[in-house]
Amino acid sequence: MTAKDSIRCIKGVGEKSEKLFLKLGITTVEELLAFYPREYDIFTKIQPIASVREGDTVILEGSFAAKLQMTSVRNLRIISGNFRDSSGQIRVSWFNMPYLLRSLRPGMHYIIRGRIVQKNGMLQMAQPKILSREEYANQLGKLQPVYPLTAGLTNHAVTKAVTQALAEYEFPSDFLPLEIRKKYNLMPHKKAVRTVHFPESREAYAMARSRLVFEEFFLFSLALHRMKKTKNSKPSEYILTAGEKADVLLEELPYQLTQGQENAWKDIQKDMESGFVMNRLIQGDVGSGKTVIAMLALLCAAGSGHQGALMVPTEVLAGQHYEEFCRYLEPLGIRTALLTGSMTAAAKREASRQIAEGEVDIIIGTHALIQEKVAYADLALIVTDEQHRFGVRQRETFADKGKSPHMLVMSATPIPRTLAIILYGDLDVSVIDVLPADRLPIKNCVVGTNYRPQAYRFMEKQVREGHQVYVICPMVEESENSEAENVIDYTNSLREVLPDSLKVEFLHGKMKPVQKNEIMEAFSKGMIDILVSTTVIEVGINVPNATVMMIENAERFGLAQLHQLRGRVGRGAAQSYCIFMAGNTSKETMERLRILEDSNDGFYVAKEDLRLRGPGDLFGKRQSGELLFRMADIYQDAKELQQANEAAGLLSQEEVRLLCKKYDSLRQKIEQYTGEVFL
Numbered sequence: 001m002t003a004k005d006s007i008r009c010i011k012g013v014g015e016k017s018e019k020l021f022l023k024l025g026i027t028t029v030e031e032l033l034a035f036y037p038r039e040y041d042i043f044t045k046i047q048p049i050a051s052v053r054e055g056d057t058v059i060l061e062g063s064f065a066a067k068l069q070m071t072s073v074r075n076l077r078i079i080s081g082n083f084r085d086s087s088g089q090i091r092v093s094w095f096n097m098p099y100l101l102r103s104l105r106p107g108m109h110y111i112i113r114g115r116i117v118q119k120n121g122m123l124q125m126a127q128p129k130i131l132s133r134e135e136y137a138n139q140l141g142k143l144q145p146v147y148p149l150t151a152g153l154t155n156h157a158v159t160k161a162v163t164q165a166l167a168e169y170e171f172p173s174d175f176l177p178l179e180i181r182k183k184y185n186l187m188p189h190k191k192a193v194r195t196v197h198f199p200e201s202r203e204a205y206a207m208a209r210s211r212l213v214f215e216e217f218f219l220f221s222l223a224l225h226r227m228k229k230t231k232n233s234k235p236s237e238y239i240l241t242a243g244e245k246a247d248v249l250l251e252e253l254p255y256q257l258t259q260g261q262e263n264a265w266k267d268i269q270k271d272m273e274s275g276f277v278m279n280r281l282i283q284g285d286v287g288s289g290k291t292v293i294a295m296l297a298l299l300c301a302a303g304s305g306h307q308g309a310l311m312v313p314t315e316v317l318a319g320q321h322y323e324e325f326c327r328y329l330e331p332l333g334i335r336t337a338l339l340t341g342s343m344t345a346a347a348k349r350e351a352s353r354q355i356a357e358g359e360v361d362i363i364i365g366t367h368a369l370i371q372e373k374v375a376y377a378d379l380a381l382i383v384t385d386e387q388h389r390f391g392v393r394q395r396e397t398f399a400d401k402g403k404s405p406h407m408l409v410m411s412a413t414p415i416p417r418t419l420a421i422i423l424y425g426d427l428d429v430s431v432i433d434v435l436p437a438d439r440l441p442i443k444n445c446v447v448g449t450n451y452r453p454q455a456y457r458f459m460e461k462q463v464r465e466g467h468q469v470y471v472i473c474p475m476v477e478e479s480e481n482s483e484a485e486n487v488i489d490y491t492n493s494l495r496e497v498l499p500d501s502l503k504v505e506f507l508h509g510k511m512k513p514v515q516k517n518e519i520m521e522a523f524s525k526g527m528i529d530i531l532v533s534t535t536v537i538e539v540g541i542n543v544p545n546a547t548v549m550m551i552e553n554a555e556r557f558g559l560a561q562l563h564q565l566r567g568r569v570g571r572g573a574a575q576s577y578c579i580f581m582a583g584n585t586s587k588e589t590m591e592r593l594r595i596l597e598d599s600n601d602g603f604y605v606a607k608e609d610l611r612l613r614g615p616g617d618l619f620g621k622r623q624s625g626e627l628l629f630r631m632a633d634i635y636q637d638a639k640e641l642q643q644a645n646e647a648a649g650l651l652s653q654e655e656v657r658l659l660c661k662k663y664d665s666l667r668q669k670i671e672q673y674t675g676e677v678f679l
């Protein structure tokens with residue numbers, strides 16, 4: 001039996017089970033063996049009846065005091081009796097197994113295993129299995145696999161198929177070099193697979209899991225190192241230095257850089273002076289202050305006599321960045337241009353001309369920046385803000401606008417550094433891990449719609465104190481089959497409820513860009529008190545005077561998105577508030593939203609979100625594909641990830657090539673990751 005053999009060659013797997021296995025994505029022996037148990041059932045020692053607790057699965061030894069009895073409830077026939085040992089007794093029952101009435105005799109000794117449940121205020125054991133003394137002795141202390149199943153396929157059937165496959169499959173020799181196995185204390189592949197299906201003990205399971213996790217990360221890292229070697233360390237003709245203007249800018253800022261910002265800034269300077277092309281990711285939670293880092297980097301490009309460009313995902317954000325850049329950089333003699341799709345044709349033409357002829361130093365814009373007709377005179381640095389909104393392809397198109405320009409990408413996706421290194425394998429990573437010190441933590445509350453009147457009063461009070469408010473609704477206009485609050489109706493009703501002196505406006509994605517910009521500008525100048533908006537304001541917008549964020553139908557959004565939305569407040573020194581209004585108050589909704597109430601930390605939110613939803617969802621389809629590890633958990637297994645990454649990095653290209661030649665499976669996996677033919 002070999003890896004690619006169909007599972008049909010396993011004894012006991014016929015046409016019917018083949019179809020069921022297919023539903024689980026299993027067609028070959030290899031896939032079956034990589035179908036790991038979801039959890040394990042453990043046979044613990046026989047326990048005295050007096051010591052059992054609700055919810056436990058336990059093994060008891062004793063006898064029935066009297067003959068068992070049968071009762072009928074609707075069409076269920078229930079067999080029950082009192083089972084006792086020297087410590088006490090417990091009621092035991094079975095459904096629809098009338099033959100037990102005859103086979104189980106009072107006074108005889110039995111060993112039974114089952115779950116303790118509470119019924120009518122009494123502990124009971126329902127549906128126990130009767131074990132022979134031999135079965136009990138054999139299974140004691142072992143972990144029985146529990147597989148994730150599909151209807152029609154029993155755990156027993158999967159266990160049998162796996163057992164059979166393990167007996168007949170010839171494992172190829174281990175592709176992890178012996179030195180690596182020794183160094184990190186890893187068991188051989190074959191043993192690890194066996195053990196994961198049928199662990200002898202918890203310790204053995206932990207060792208096996210660790211090996212398989214390592215293996216997954218190792219393969220992934222090998223592929224990444226390979227990509228890195230080809231993409232990175234490209235010589236650069238742009239030596240960009242900070243110069244005096246950077247010092248002046250730092251003086252001008254109304255604050256001091258945080259330690260995290262300081263470190264990122266140092267990393268960038270080192271990269272851009274190195275003579276090699278920078279490929280760096282700046283990762284920092286919402287509000288950690290990434291914009292100023294981009295500004296400093298772009299200033300280096302401009303100050304060194306070249307051009308730099310900043311690409312952002314929305315027009316509104318482009319406009320806002322443009323204004324801020326002008327405010328700080330114009331006095332330094334730096335010329336900044338804006339280029340977005342919504343500008344008039346004439347304005348676009350003029351901007352393009354200036355860009356092509358080198359009349360501007362820094363260009364800020366949307367996707368318009370990478371359109372074919374836009375040519376840059378001397379593009380030395382490209383920056384993408386809110387990286388998760390762009391694909392790798394767009395980043396590359398952007399880079400093609402210059403001669404291997406330095407590249408900086410900024411992201412608020414809260415992933416641990418170790419994971420960022422993997423996810424953005426071709427990039428170096430700087431993490432801004434602290435928020436500016438003057439910030440008060442946002443106060444959060446999760447409420448039902450009956451809280452709305454109080455919320456409105458609170459908003460009014462905050463406005464009277466000179467602050468501003470965002471209200472987020474999921475929809476633009478009322479649609480027939482959705483009761484979601486919609487922006488336009490909502491704005492109207494808000495205007496009715498609130499005193500006329502409060503200025504309420506709305507913003508949504510279907511408005512013309514020019515209108516959007518007008519509204520946004522008015523809001524940031526404080527001319528609008530309450531802005532009712534769809535999630536168009538989610539990305540990057542910065543109005544520090546806004547202190548209240550109220551999100552209607554909060555249950556309709558993902559947690560990561562809610563965290564981003566919340567990030568629009570708490571950007572200044574004043575206390576900020578976020579009100580999550582839930583359209584339903586079901587247990588699941590509340591449990592999910594409470595995560596946001598518990599913490600303002602994006603890492604925590606992402607982690608909990610992952611726990612509730614399972615991995616794979618977090619990054620959206622585009623990025624997750626390759627990151628779906630079978631066994632490894634990017635949060636839990638950080639240590640293995642680091643070790644595997646280190647081990648993979650120590651192998652030379654030649655060694656990897658030789659390994660791939662020897663082990664087909666290794667080569668295939670690397671090719672799968674890199675998307676290129678390896679040898």
Ligand code: ADP
Pocket residue numbers: 255256257258261284285286287288289290291292412436437438540541542544571
């Ligand atoms: P993000 O990381 O979400 O892009 P921004 O760059 O928009 O964050 O910064 C959020 C706010 O914090 C802005 O108002 C900015 O001026 C301010 N800010 C940035 N750095 C600091 C700092 N070191 N101390 C105080 N405020 C800062």
Ligand code: MG
Pocket residue numbers: 290291385540
């Ligand atoms: Mg930002």
